[in-house]
Amino acid sequence: MGEMFNNPFTPNFGQVPQIIAGRDQIIMELDEVFDGALGSPARTTILIGARGSGKTAMLSYFAQRCRQKGWISVSASCIAGIQEDILQQAAMAADHFTEPEHSRRLTGVSLGQFLGISWENVSGFTPNWRTRMTALLDVLAEQDIGLFLTIDEIDPHLEEMIQIASVYQLLVRENRKVALLMAGLPSEVSGLLNDRSVSFLRRASQHHLGRIADHEVTQAFRHTIESAGKQIEADALADATKAIDGFPYMLQLVGFRSWQGAGESAELKREHVRTGIEMAQKDFENRVLLATMTSLSRGDKTFLRAMLPDAGRSSVSDIEQRLDKSSGYVSRYRGRLIESGVIEQDGRGWVRFALPGLQSYLKKTEE
């Protein structure tokens, strides 16, 4: 019996969820680009978000989605060798491209052409990245196929990233059918945007992958369960929504664990969800909170501890008093912590924890 109901939740990093909660705005904007609105600012988009906010999942989602609309996609991570990786992946994707409905085909494209092998022999010069990308885009253009590039884990210190961005800008200027979607942690993205050689990126469309509204969480949670053949009690759904607190990774963890807890039962009940939440919170501590805390400095942590007495949000002037530090000092740490996605602004002069369970985790580990 059990195998009739497969757990539909996806608590793994980068996994595209069965049902995407929220994010309608981004999906709408990028769809416009794939449907041909190359003038749209969304053609160059940056997703900014803390750990587990859904950056990689969104990149994968769009990489899949664009293929239904006559684009090929290339997904790369910001590590050394990325330029060659992009080129090889793009050449391979082009080589396999077929779209029978629109009778567009590109089979049998010679890979060597883009990988520079044939060129070197003929002309004695080694084509650079831009030349090879251009050659590839020429072939795609014959069939009006677009190239959609996703770059994850933005790293402003990688020289290749700067080169890619500059070449991309030229390709856009030449009216080529290319689009670029990047994702990174707040601090890495702002590092890239501050690099003067790629200042045009500041005009890219930027989306902060923040909390997802409760009603959207509720809806996605219920649909995920129902699409896999089970039901959930109304009270249980309300409890789950509260524990998830708008955080995508928590949605998947709470869902996965509650589903497990329900066993053979066709309905997720309150007690299933209660144990599910407990287990999910432990998972979250181990996989997100611990990693986040070890990346923080002593000063960062002292700042966070000064927020502990407050329920909900903390006033920055209270923090100044508790720390007995200057407003300059406090605002520097405040900035750092916002950049790393640990806290967020909540109205002028107020901050709050941006990761679910972080406050109670800090309290627990204080002793």
Ligand SMILES: Nc1ncnc2c1ncn2[C@@H]1O[C@H](COP(=O)(O)OP(=O)(O)OP(=O)(O)O)[C@@H](O)[C@H]1O
């Ligand atoms: N909109 C969404 N609705 C529901 N679940 C989502 C959504 N976005 C992401 N998820 C789920 O949340 C989890 C975390 O997503 P993802 O790995 O993309 O985060 P990330 O921002 O890339 O994290 P990191 O910075 O650690 O790489 C995954 O299990 C994914 O399936």
Ligand SMILES: [Mg+2]
């Ligand atoms: Mg990721």
